[in-house]
Amino acid sequence: MSSYNPRRVRVDTPLLERVINGRPITYLDSASSTLPPRPVIEAMARYYELRHANVHRGVYQTAVEATDVYEGARAATARFINAPQGMDEVVFTKNTTESFNLLAKSWGAANLKAGDVVLVTEMEHHANIVPWFQLRDQTGIEVRFVPVSDDFRLDVSDLDRLLDGVKLFSFTAASNVLGTRNPVKELTRIAHDHGALVALDAAQSVGHQPTDVVDLDVDFFCFSAHKMLGPTGLGVFWTRAAILESMPPFLGGGGMIADVRRDGYVPADGPTRFEAGTPPIAETAGLTAAIRYLEGLGLANIARHEDELTGDALKRLANEFDGRVRVIGPADTVDRGGVLSLDVDGVHPHDVAQVLDQFGVCVRPGHHCAKPLMRRFNLAATARASFGPYSLTSDTDVLLEALGSAVTMFA
Amino acid sequence: MANLDDLYREIILDHYRTPRNRGELSSPPAIRTEGFNPLCGDELVIYLDIQDDVLVDIKLSGHGCSISQASSSMMSAAVKGKTIDEVRAAIERFKQLMTVHETTLDGNGEAPVADLRTMGELAALQGVVKFPVRIKCATLAWNTLSQGLDDYGVQGTGSK
Numbered sequence: 355m356s357s358y359n360p361r362r363v364r365v366d367t368p369l370l371e372r373v374i375n376g377r378p379i380t381y382l383d384s385a386s387s388t389l390p391p392r393p394v395i396e397a398m399a400r401y402y403e404l405r406h407a408n409v410h411r412g413v414y415q416t417a418v419e420a421t422d423v424y425e426g427a428r429a430a431t432a433r434f435i436n437a438p439q440g441m442d443e444v445v446f447t448k449n450t451t452e453s454f455n456l457l458a459k460s461w462g463a464a465n466l467k468a469g470d471v472v473l474v475t476e477m478e479h480h481a482n483i484v485p486w487f488q489l490r491d492q493t494g495i496e497v498r499f500v501p502v503s504d505d506f507r508l509d510v511s512d513l514d515r516l517l518d519g520v521k522l523f524s525f526t527a528a529s530n531v532l533g534t535r536n537p538v539k540e541l542t543r544i545a546h547d548h549g550a551l552v553a554l555d556a557a558q559s560v561g562h563q564p565t566d567v568v569d570l571d572v573d574f575f576c577f578s579a580h581k582m583l584g585p586t587g588l589g590v591f592w593t594r595a596a597i598l599e600s601m602p603p604f605l606g607g608g609g610m611i612a613d614v615r616r617d618g619y620v621p622a623d624g625p626t627r628f629e630a631g632t633p634p635i636a637e638t639a640g641l642t643a644a645i646r647y648l649e650g651l652g653l654a655n656i657a658r659h660e661d662e663l664t665g666d667a668l669k670r671l672a673n674e675f676d677g678r679v680r681v682i683g684p685a686d687t688v689d690r691g692g693v694l695s696l697d698v699d700g701v702h703p704h705d706v707a708q709v710l711d712q713f714g715v716c717v718r719p720g721h722h723c724a725k726p727l728m729r730r731f732n733l734a735a736t737a738r739a740s741f742g743p744y745s746l747t748s749d750t751d752v753l754l755e756a757l758g759s760a761v762t763m764f765a
Numbered sequence: 766m767a768n769l770d771d772l773y774r775e776i777i778l779d780h781y782r783t784p785r786n787r788g789e790l791s792s793p794p795a796i797r798t799e800g801f802n803p804l805c806g807d808e809l810v811i812y813l814d815i816q817d818d819v820l821v822d823i824k825l826s827g828h829g830c831s832i833s834q835a836s837s838s839m840m841s842a843a844v845k846g847k848t849i850d851e852v853r854a855a856i857e858r859f860k861q862l863m864t865v866h867e868t869t870l871d872g873n874g875e876a877p878v879a880d881l882r883t884m885g886e887l888a889a890l891q892g893v894v895k896f897p898v899r900i901k902c903a904t905l906a907w908n909t910l911s912q913g914l915d916d917y918g919v920q921g922t923g924s925k
């Protein structure tokens with residue numbers, strides 16, 4: 355059974371010991387990147403201290419061990435997301451962004467032709483927009499958007515019409531700006547009824563709620579290790595084995611081939627076909643440790659805790675500051691994650707973040723790589739606070755104290 | 766530790782709260798030029814009315830943080846009515862003020878000090894260099910002005 359105590363996670367997370375500008379750090383930027391706990395850091399250090407070697411084809415002991423670390427992480431990841439055919443469906447990439455580029459540039463280029471439609475949403479991260487525009491500019495596909503309504507949810511009133519002619523519906527499980535959690539299963543069912551495949555951007559969900567690709571019934575699944583307590587430099591791309599086998603290679607080079615002659619090459623089978631060059635290896639050791647750590651906490655427990663934090667923060671933000679601080683996102687915790695995009699009346703998000711830094715509070719100002727969404731709400735930027743498994747209501751206390759100071763300073 | 770008061774001087778906050786020379790000029794005849802700070806989404810539009818080598822009028826529109834708004838407001842006040850040579854010289858002085866010198870970046874040695882006496886109110890922006898991520902906010906207006914002059918081939922007389 356899992357046991358979860360956010361204070362315990364805090365103790366496990368060395369970066370939270372830092373003092374910034376004379377104050378203990380208040381880290382509220384987990385939507386950008388989560389902080390790794392000691393087991394993750396130690397797994398990577400241990401890998402370099404004891405086992406480092408290049409992977410695959412090594413015969414000596416440490417090379418075999420390094421390969422086991424790498425392939426072991428693939429197996430752990432497959433289990434973590436419940437990949438039906440196991441590790442043969444899990445491709446390691448650099449991050450979510452590269453996973454979407456792999457999807458667009460391999461599967462997309464091979465399967466989509468001029469006039470075919472890729473449907474995305476207005477709340478997507480640029481990672482799930484720009485690769486489709488690039489493909490559009492090459493092949494003449496159409497990129498269509500599901501709009502976001504004034505209540506910060508997808509406007510699905512016209513979904514049946516929008517899905518007409520769609521080959522792929524690619525959307526995010528949770529918005530990194532609004533916090534909105536989308537009804538993945540329902541949207542997937544409707545898309546499948548229209549004959550479209552479904553790709554899910556799980557960057558904002560995997561570290562915050564349980565994941566099961568079979569239950570979700572999606573066809574592609576992309577996420578980053580660094581948003582689930584793991585290291586940077588490592589991402590995951592999952593698709594059903596049958597689809598993966600049909601996808602042409604992406605980057606070319608060593609590791610992704612079965613044979614190379616002077617007149618051409620034969621790509622490797624399985625996930626390695628998409629893993630050209632020496633991959634991140636220590637990072638996979640970190641990912642395995644992150645998965646174990648998260649499972650030890652229990653993802654349902656994390657979700658419940660972050661819900662409570664979010665509900666409390668939403669209530670307090672609504673009651674203080676005489677309405678000068680507006681949350682750009684759903685006002686209650688129903689289908690909503692722990693991301694709070696703040697618009698402070700009369701204070702630019704950059705200035706908000708600057709004042710907050712003085713209190714050791716880490717929030718992110720900017721457009722959060724979701725410019726179509728920002729335009730939709732006539733915003734250039736927000737100051738975004740977001741929770742992780744180590745967050746506590748005391749973080750919200752400091753956030754409110756610092757926001758009060760920002761409001762006063764620019765009044 | 767960099768102190769927030771170094772950044773948000775009262776005169777900066779004043780320019781932020783009551784920006785000077787806000788508005789638009791019809792273009793043409795005025796030069797219209799746009800600047801963006803892709804990092805924070807700041808957008809600035811500058812209108813320049815140049816007659817006989819003199820920047821007769823300048824107007825600003827757009828949105829941004831207190832530093833970029835104050836910097837553009839202070840800039841407009843500093844360059845309005847000046848000759849193109851004087852405007853170009855002011856641009857150079859300001860860029861120098863905002864330069865983080867390698868000597869300070871690697872942690873030993875002091876940055877050469879720009880001559881603040883010639884800068885008037887603009888000297889209040891000097892504190893920005895202690896907050897390197899905000900330098901782009903302060904220079905946006907000046908780079909946009911410089912770009913506008915270049916794009917339209919506006920030359921000074923070169924005489925000093």
Ligand SMILES: Cc1ncc(COP(=O)(O)O)c(C=O)c1O
Binds near residue numbers: 451558
């Ligand atoms: C929803 C969403 N998609 C994609 C990404 C891109 O992730 P990465 O930068 O790790 O590629 C992010 C991260 O900001 C995100 O929040």
